[in-house]
Amino acid sequence: MADTATPSIASPPSRQAVETVIGVLTQRFGDRLQRGEDIRRQHSHTTTWIAPQLPDAVAFVRSSDEVQEIVRVCAAHRVPIIPFGTGTSLEGHVNAPLGGISVDFSQMNRVLAVHPEDLDCVVEPGVTRKQLNETIRDTGLFFPIDPGADASIGGMASTRASGTNAVRYGTMRENVLALKVVTADGAIMTTSRRVKKTSAGYDITRLFVGSEGTLGLITEITLKLYGIPEAMSAGVCSFPSVKAACDVTIATIQMGLPVARIELLDALQVKASNHYSKLTLPELPHLFLEFHGSTASVKEQAEMFAEIAAEHGGGAFQWATKAEERTKLWQARHDAYWAALQLRPGAQGVSTDVCLPLSVLADFVAETVDDLERSNLVAPMVGHVGDGNFHVLVLVDMNDHNEVRRAQDFVSRLNMRAITMDGTCTGEHGIGQGKAKYLEAEHGPHMVALMRSIKQAIDPLHLMNPGKLALA
Incomplete structure (x- = not known):
């Protein structure tokens, strides 16, 4: 199947409009409105081969009201708005193809509320996953979604992130209960109540989770939390081929074994990780695993996995039960890119x-x-x-x-x-910019047309993160 061409995006704003917006925001935000080239380049960088496209200025916000002010000013002059969390996305999500204002959420980094009895919390978008877990550790709870990078919660919600724990705990789609969002017309809305389920109307929360900033700017997130397991055990197992490792993964899931993480590294990646992270694994494909539960259940799960692996030619399952050993193992996995x-x-x-x-x-x-x-x-x-x-x-x-x-x-x-x-x-x-040409191939023209109609209804001026998802 041939690649589907990416539709063109809206026209850039006039220089006069951009300068007017920058002038208004400078009066309001002072030195929290930056337009130096270095800071603009930092807010357009990508970690892949997509060329950087710089915004005209960067605004560092501290509240939903400030985000609302920026959106209203930009909407009045038809200047684009690009949300920025920590810049760890991989498909050009933070690029500014039409210029505009990059809204940096790093100073909106408060954990607003923790409700241990309800297993949830409310955070601002600039809170990172590590910061959140450090804050709530004493409650006996944790937030499990772990994409590897210490990403912001707002960015994780915007891109529907998942990561190493998704096999057991799901993705951001399953773990976001509600959002506060500033829409393109400058309204502030809350998508749902702080409940585990509801049948009241459309599931607007799920519409914004994964919308990549194209429908509005997230300023508050209500998340599910989980009890910290009594016991955790991690380990590694080598295999003669990548296919054998995948076959074991399939068998493990089909057996209903409740693994928390099951990660594949091919032989080349193991070689790289051995050198970079000071591991001593044989240069073969490996599975990295982690089990959560009671002490007895974790031991039983690991033993069952070892049996499955042996049936498929796997090597000996090497345990890492001490916290520092588990940390080293998963840090090596997270450092795989570097x-x-x-x-x-x-x-x-x-x-x-x-x-x-x-x-x-x-x-x-x-x-x-x-x-x-x-x-x-x-x-x-x-x-x-x-x-x-x-x-x-x-x-x-x-x-x-x-x-x-x-x-x-x-x-x-x-x-x-x-x-x-x-x-x-x-x-x-x-999708961002990098995978835009595959969206129609995956969903078909009618589904993409429906997405565009939603975009048009919510953001008719196409100011919210233009050029992403191929919808503008």
């Missing part, structure tokens, strides 16, 4: 992700391995394979035009192959 870059110093890392039904995951990964070999590309793989999601990091010499083309062709084939096998072109990175 470790992989050391395999080819000077190369650009291009990270892409897909998600497949578990039944076809092993075959899909095997095809991807063959594709990489034919393409002569260096590209380690990791994956949250418990829910069918995996990532490929292509290491590209951006000065070699032939290699860039091969890498682009590979990424295109990867995404289209996932779609044709009833998967998705992105399990957690989101």
